[in-house]
Amino acid sequence: DVKVTQSSRYLVKRTGEKVFLECVQDMDHENMFWYRQDPGLGLRLIYFSYDVKMKEKGDIPEGYSVSREKKERFSLILESASTNQTSMYLCASSSIGLAGPIDTQYFGPGTRLTVL
């Protein structure tokens, strides 16, 4: 079974802190994604990566950066956390499949981040 793990289920940080959210997948997937999920807004894509050291902006990249130094690991960085970044953060990965370059996504359990 595909496994996507996220470093923390719950995280509490203070405004202005630098925050690292880590995501690791064990299926040698090429593509990895970071989303945030807020009530009434659904999932919004922050960044995605289709190869090591490659990254593409999603819908809401402002205030975030990412790093993908190894194929299995995709990190989301909040350079200076703000209260409006309080949210559920979901990581996902997918292979290049028969359905196209972006195939079924496998999600991690999520990190609920609270910024005080």
Next chain:
Amino acid sequence: SQQGEEDPQALSIQEGENATMNCSYKTSINNLQWYRQNSGRGLVHLILIRSNEREKHSGRLRVTLDTSKKSSSLLITASRAADTASYFCATDSGGYQKVTFGIGTKLQVIP
């Protein structure tokens, strides 16, 4: 920007009944997928339908796709309390275009 919009936003049914959720989207797509999310958890993939397919089945799930109307429906037959979850449709336009999720339908199945 959201590509898919699910309808209804919330649905409550009795166990054993069928549940139907709809998804509409704005631009042409390559694939459409449905995902389930149990409360406070990550999403789980249910089914993928390609733009050249019209219907697909998986167990108690039936998905239809009408590209002329830019819409899809997810039917869950003989619902169970364990089907209580939020359901999302997700579309991609091919290539390395990003996958876009809708806001979701919250389904409650009452035992």
